[in-house]
Amino acid sequence: MTTQAATTQSEALFSRARAVTPGGVNSPVRAFKSVGGVPRFIASAQGAYLTDVDGHRYVDYVGSWGPMILGHNHPAVREAIAGALLTGTSFGAPSPREVELAELVTELTGAERVRFVNSGTEATMSALRLARGVTGRKFIVKFRGNYHGHADGLLVEAGSGLLTNAEGQLGAAAPSSAGVPEEYASLTLVSEYNDPAALDRLMAERGHEIAAVIFEPVVGNAGVLIPTPAFLAALHRVKDAGVVLIADEVMTGFRLSLNGATGLLGLQPDLRCWGKIIGGGLPVGAYGGRADLMDFVSPQGPVYQAGTLSGNPLAMAAGLATLKELQANPGLYTQLETYTGQLAEGLKDSARAAGLPLTVNHIGSMLTAFFIGAPDIRTYTQAAPSDTKAFAAWFQGLLGRGVYWAPSQFESIFISAAHTDTELNATLEAAQAAFQEVNS
Numbered sequence: 275m276t277t278q279a280a281t282t283q284s285e286a287l288f289s290r291a292r293a294v295t296p297g298g299v300n301s302p303v304r305a306f307k308s309v310g311g312v313p314r315f316i317a318s319a320q321g322a323y324l325t326d327v328d329g330h331r332y333v334d335y336v337g338s339w340g341p342m343i344l345g346h347n348h349p350a351v352r353e354a355i356a357g358a359l360l361t362g363t364s365f366g367a368p369s370p371r372e373v374e375l376a377e378l379v380t381e382l383t384g385a386e387r388v389r390f391v392n393s394g395t396e397a398t399m400s401a402l403r404l405a406r407g408v409t410g411r412k413f414i415v416k417f418r419g420n421y422h423g424h425a426d427g428l429l430v431e432a433g434s435g436l437l438t439n440a441e442g443q444l445g446a447a448a449p450s451s452a453g454v455p456e457e458y459a460s461l462t463l464v465s466e467y468n469d470p471a472a473l474d475r476l477m478a479e480r481g482h483e484i485a486a487v488i489f490e491p492v493v494g495n496a497g498v499l500i501p502t503p504a505f506l507a508a509l510h511r512v513k514d515a516g517v518v519l520i521a522d523e524v525m526t527g528f529r530l531s532l533n534g535a536t537g538l539l540g541l542q543p544d545l546r547c548w549g550k551i552i553g554g555g556l557p558v559g560a561y562g563g564r565a566d567l568m569d570f571v572s573p574q575g576p577v578y579q580a581g582t583l584s585g586n587p588l589a590m591a592a593g594l595a596t597l598k599e600l601q602a603n604p605g606l607y608t609q610l611e612t613y614t615g616q617l618a619e620g621l622k623d624s625a626r627a628a629g630l631p632l633t634v635n636h637i638g639s640m641l642t643a644f645f646i647g648a649p650d651i652r653t654y655t656q657a658a659p660s661d662t663k664a665f666a667a668w669f670q671g672l673l674g675r676g677v678y679w680a681p682s683q684f685e686s687i688f689i690s691a692a693h694t695d696t697e698l699n700a701t702l703e704a705a706q707a708a709f710q711e712v713n714s
């Protein structure tokens with residue numbers, strides 16, 4: 275593969291964008307701040323590939339940060355959206371596809387009720403309001419380095435773009451963002467992921483005041499972190515104190531299995547949040563779970579939550595087509611896992627050959643290659659000392675060779691159904707050259 279140097283068109287667009295949009299992007303990680311260089315402006319996407327405005331083609335491992343599990347511009351999804359388009363784009367009244375998607379989601383996940391919103395952020399925010407409404411309690415618990423969207427009370431020790439922009443440093447002060455009043459942040463208690471004793475202690479002291487514990491059932495937003503069985507057991511114990519257990523499956527839902535991490539790991543959360551894949555590349559989020567809890571949501575119950583564009587017919591059509599495609603191809607999850615496993619082994623081999631320490635965490639179609647030698651990375655605290663400079667150099671080495679990795683050390687990459695041996699081999703070849711380059 276040749277090195278792709280010219281970024282004239284991306285540079286021109288980035289400069290125009292910066293004049294009219296903060297930082298030139300509409301979501302922070304896209305700015306390439308932690309890896310440097312000019313963010314590539316994308317002209318089109320097809321299957322496993324992105325093509326930028328300078329005409330460079332990349333094997334894509336970002337997958338729009340999760341939704342594109344079928345690959346870009348999948349014909350079934352495209353045709354479903356096109357079909358919906360002919361009948362109007364928004365009604366502000368209930369419509370058939372909302373019922374169909376809700377029925378499919380409840381069938382696949384076992385959730386008894388589901389409410390659609392427009393993003394993962396809205397889903398977690400609404401689920402927490404519901405938990406507070408049901409319990410009459412104020413406090414919530416989240417875990418260090420987990421990300422649940424950008425609602426005020428969740429920007430506390432938060433992962434994803436907040437880690438990226440701070441180059442791996444979590445803010446020592448409670449809110450991870452300016453503009454979040456301490457009073458809001460003080461209602462969010464933070465515990466260490468994969469530390470069952472710390473969670474048990476917190477529950478023993480304050481369980482009676484806590485409305486909900488929200489968690490990423492497999493973390494993707496601090497890089498991939500896999501939960502231990504002991505931690506999962508401690509999470510389920512919080513229910514004994516009347517606490518609502520909320521699994522944030524915005525990333526893992528329909529990705530780790532048809533029933534997400536809940537199905538894969540045998541979890542029993544009270545409520546779940548979805549996003550990303552549930553909208554098939556259009557803006558959809560959802561929350562759902564037990565009927566006795568969900569019946570607190572307006573207009574059935576007293577917890578208010580609404581949305582002008584919620585249940586949008588184009589978005590519902592894209593979500594339905596995506597979930598139906600996944601349901602019709604159950605072997606897909608094994609295919610994705612096989613690719614991911616081979617990618618992990620190949621990366622470990624070529625990093626070792628280049629004399630670089632690397633720890634690869636992966637599960638299903640999610641993977642993070644941490645630039646650190648460690649026997650086991652289970653918490654953000656363990657991942658944080660990763661060599662972000664070496665990662666940035668490796669990222670640029672990949673990009674120049676036509677591989678679009680996630681532009682941050684502390685993110686998961688995503689494999690899609692469109693990734694085949696061709697892409698795997700091209701990726702491993704590029705990765706090997708990039709590792710050699712980093713260590714020279």
Ligand SMILES: *Cc1c(COP(=O)(O)O)cnc(C)c1O
Pocket residue numbers: 392393394395396398421422423424490494495522523524525549550559
């Ligand atoms: C992406 C993500 C969110 C936020 O979803 P948006 O659609 O970006 O608002 C919340 N939780 C998790 C686990 C996520 O990965």
